[in-house]
Amino acid sequence: MRRLIRQFVRIETVAVLVTAWLGGALGLGLATGAGAVATVTLMALGPLLGGLLLLIRHSLELASRIGNLAGESVRTLGTVRRVGADTEKQIKQTFRQLEALQNLSAMLPASGVLPATRGWAASPDLLVALVDLVDTERPSLVVECGSGASTLWLALAMRRFETGGRVIALEHDPFFGGKTRDFLARHDVRDLAEVRDAPLESFSLGGGTYSWYARRAWEDLTGIDLLFVDGPPTTTGDQARYPAMPLLSGSLSPVATVVLDDLVVPDMQKVLRLWLDAYPDFGAEMLPLEKQAAVLRRSWPAG
Ligand SMILES: C[S@@+](CC[C@H](N)C(=O)[O-])C[C@H]1O[C@@H](n2cnc3c(N)ncnc32)[C@H](O)[C@@H]1O
Numbered sequence: 352m353r354r355l356i357r358q359f360v361r362i363e364t365v366a367v368l369v370t371a372w373l374g375g376a377l378g379l380g381l382a383t384g385a386g387a388v389a390t391v392t393l394m395a396l397g398p399l400l401g402g403l404l405l406l407i408r409h410s411l412e413l414a415s416r417i418g419n420l421a422g423e424s425v426r427t428l429g430t431v432r433r434v435g436a437d438t439e440k441q442i443k444q445t446f447r448q449l450e451a452l453q454n455l456s457a458m459l460p461a462s463g464v465l466p467a468t469r470g471w472a473a474s475p476d477l478l479v480a481l482v483d484l485v486d487t488e489r490p491s492l493v494v495e496c497g498s499g500a501s502t503l504w505l506a507l508a509m510r511r512f513e514t515g516g517r518v519i520a521l522e523h524d525p526f527f528g529g530k531t532r533d534f535l536a537r538h539d540v541r542d543l544a545e546v547r548d549a550p551l552e553s554f555s556l557g558g559g560t561y562s563w564y565a566r567r568a569w570e571d572l573t574g575i576d577l578l579f580v581d582g583p584p585t586t587t588g589d590q591a592r593y594p595a596m597p598l599l600s601g602s603l604s605p606v607a608t609v610v611l612d613d614l615v616v617p618d619m620q621k622v623l624r625l626w627l628d629a630y631p632d633f634g635a636e637m638l639p640l641e642k643q644a645a646v647l648r649r650s651w652p653a654g
Pocket residue numbers: 471472473496497498499500501502522523524527581582583584
């Protein structure tokens with residue numbers, strides 16, 4: 352019915368019908384000698400009916416537009432709520448990271464320009480966790496997979512807490528390795544941290560093939576107290592960071608701590624599951640940080 356009304360009740364059609372009605376009523380009145388009142392009444396019925404039809408059509412159109420508007424309002428409200436929740440989350444996260452940065456600068460005052468954090472680099476909340484590990488565990492040897500901001504902050508922590516230890520960062524990309532070395536030089540901590548150029552090479556491990564840091568860059572390492580796994584980038588292959596444990600677990604000290612970053616990435620969660628399956632003597636503690644991290648330690652001392 353609605354469709355019929357919309358299809359046939361148009362202003363032009365109604366105008367033609369009303370004009371025809373007026374002509375017909377006038378003709379009928381004259382032909383039958385019905386008198387002026389009856390003829391005019393009959394003629395008036397035409398415009399009235401026409402107006403009523405147009406009113407019904409416009410009411411239907413209005414109702415349909417109101418219906419569409421209500422649907423759009425519900426969708427817009429949903430979007431506004433989502434954006435609002437997301438913005439609130441971002442603001443809270445940004446505040447946490449600023450708080451962490453302030454924490455870092457208070458603990459480890461730096462005299463030069465600092466590398467950017469977040470994104471490709473470790474987030475300030477993780478850097479605070481790493482610095483805290485240096486403070487509480489006093490590692491003699493820190494090995495880092497993937498150099499950058501973290502290398503500098505770890506070296507600054509080694510200097511501040513006078514651990515007598517050093518940091519060795521494995522870096523597959525000479526460009527980023529050079530940048531990290533520049534930062535270490537500017538902050539005068541090149542004696543505490545070394546960036547080793549380690550182009551990726553192929554390793555066959557547990558039935559899979561992985562690209563990982565060249566053996567010559569890490570095969571001499573022993574007694575690693577803190578292993579921070581933040582490379583190679585996930586773009587270099589599936590479970591790109593998995594080899595860290597198979598290849599370096601034999602070089603860990605009995606009380607070693609292993610930190611795995613980026614657990615917001617599902618691929619990294621898989622790496623953690625593979626490690627925990629393959630190394631049942633290690634347990635993991637999850638750190639609820641911006642990018643989520645796991646801290647692994649032996650549940651019982653290594654034999
Ligand atoms: C997750 S990043 C390592 C970050 C490092 N641990 C830090 O806190 O800055 C892993 C690798 O990504 C590469 N990388 C660093 N910054 C990058 C950038 N802006 N774009 C592309 N690759 C980058 C480097 O080769 C680095 O070893």
